[in-house]
Amino acid sequence: MTLADDLAASATAIETFLDGYLADMPESPLLGTPERLLAAMRHGSLAGGKRLRPFLLRTVAGLFGLDPAAAVRAGAALEMVHCYSLIHDDLPDMDNDTLRRGRPTVWAAYDPATAILAGDALLTEAFRLLADPETHPDAGIRLQLVQSLSNAAGPIGMVGGQMLDIEGEGEAMALEDVYAMQQMKTGALIGAAMEMGAILAGAGAGEVNRMTLCAFHAGLAFQIADDILDATASTQVLGKTAGKDQAQEKSTVVALKGLDGARALLDAAIADALGALADHGPEADRLREVIGYFASRPA
Ligand code: IPE
Ligand code: IPE
Ligand code: MG
Ligand code: MG
Ligand code: MG
Numbered sequence: 001m002t003l004a005d006d007l008a009a010s011a012t013a014i015e016t017f018l019d020g021y022l023a024d025m026p027e028s029p030l031l032g033t034p035e036r037l038l039a040a041m042r043h044g045s046l047a048g049g050k051r052l053r054p055f056l057l058r059t060v061a062g063l064f065g066l067d068p069a070a071a072v073r074a075g076a077a078l079e080m081v082h083c084y085s086l087i088h089d090d091l092p093d094m095d096n097d098t099l100r101r102g103r104p105t106v107w108a109a110y111d112p113a114t115a116i117l118a119g120d121a122l123l124t125e126a127f128r129l130l131a132d133p134e135t136h137p138d139a140g141i142r143l144q145l146v147q148s149l150s151n152a153a154g155p156i157g158m159v160g161g162q163m164l165d166i167e168g169e170g171e172a173m174a175l176e177d178v179y180a181m182q183q184m185k186t187g188a189l190i191g192a193a194m195e196m197g198a199i200l201a202g203a204g205a206g207e208v209n210r211m212t213l214c215a216f217h218a219g220l221a222f223q224i225a226d227d228i229l230d231a232t233a234s235t236q237v238l239g240k241t242a243g244k245d246q247a248q249e250k251s252t253v254v255a256l257k258g259l260d261g262a263r264a265l266l267d268a269a270i271a272d273a274l275g276a277l278a279d280h281g282p283e284a285d286r287l288r289e290v291i292g293y294f295a296s297r298p299a
Helices: 003-021 035-045 052-063 068-089 112-131 139-153 158-167 175-200 205-232 253-275 282-296
Strands: none
Touching: 003 052, 003 068, 003 282, 035 068, 035 112, 052 068, 052 175, 052 205, 052 282, 068 112, 068 139, 068 158, 068 175, 112 139, 139 158, 139 175, 158 175, 175 205, 175 253, 205 253, 205 282, 253 282
16 A cells, blocks of 8 residues: 555544544534534544544554554544644634634634633543543553653643743744754654554553654654745645744744755654664554655645
8 A cells, every 4th residue: 555545544534533523423422512612623623634643653553563443543532632732723822823724723713712622622532532441442551542642742742842832932042942842842742643553552662662762853853844844835735824933933943944954954853763763674664654754745
C-alpha cells in the first residue's frame, strides 16, 4: 500500500469512529449533550484535517505487531485532544483565526464561549474514551495511555507550549527557546502519538523510549514545517490564513533564521528523527516515510 492510500484508509477509520462517537444517539456515550455543544464539537473535529497523529500512532503500533483496527479508539482520543487544541488556538484571545481546515473556525461559526466549551468537552471525552475497557482490555495499558496523553497535553506539554507561544509574540527569543516552545506545543502530541502506539502494542520500555526520542525530533520538524508553510503556502492550499505568524510577530524558526535557515534546520530535525530509528530494519520504512512526509507535505 502506498503512503497516500495508507493515510487515506487511516483517516477514514478515524472519521467514521468520531462521527459515530460524537452523536446524540441511543448507543452513543454522548447521548444527552446539549445540541449546540455537540454541533460545535462536531464542527471542530469532523470533515477535515490530515489525521496525522492517529496515523503515526497506528503506524508505530503496527511496527510492534498491532492490527490497525485495534488502534482506532486510542487514535481518535488523541485526535480529539489535537482538535481541541486547534479550537482553542484559534480563539480571539489566542491566535484570533477565522479559517481552519477550509471552514470558519468554531468560534467564528458559533461564538467564543461555545468554542471554549467544545474544546473542553473534546479534551475530557478523550480521556473517557481512553479509560473505556473497549480501548484495551488491560487496565495497566489504559493507564499508561492516559499518562502518556495527559503528560503531552498539559502544562508540561501542549498547553505549556501555547503559553510560551503567546508570551513570545513580539519578543526576540533565542533559537533554543523557540525549539523548547515548539517541542512543547506541537512535539509533545506528536510524541504521544508514537508513545501511545508503542504502549498500545505492548512494546517494551526500551522500545517506547526509542519512539519517544524519535518523536522529539519529528515533532520539532513538524512545527518548523508548519511555520515554513505559514510563510510560503497560500490560504487556499493551507485551509487556514497564511502569513499569520509574521502578522502576529510570532517567534518562529522562520522569523529567527529566515526561510533557508529554517529549511536547513527542518532537514536536520528529520535526519535526527530518522537516526533514532537506525536500529530498526525495513519494518520501520512506513514510519520513516511518514516522518519524511512531515517535511514535504503541501499543507
Ligand atoms: C496544525 O496541525 C497545528 C500544529 C500543531 C502545527 P496539523 O497540520 O496536523 O493540522 P490538521 O489536523 O491537519 O488540520
Ligand atoms: C498551534 O501552532 C499548535 C497547537 C498546539 C494548536 P500554530 O498556531 O502555528 O497552528 P496553526 O498554524 O494555527 O494551525
Ligand atoms: Mg498558535
Ligand atoms: Mg494558530
Ligand atoms: Mg502555524
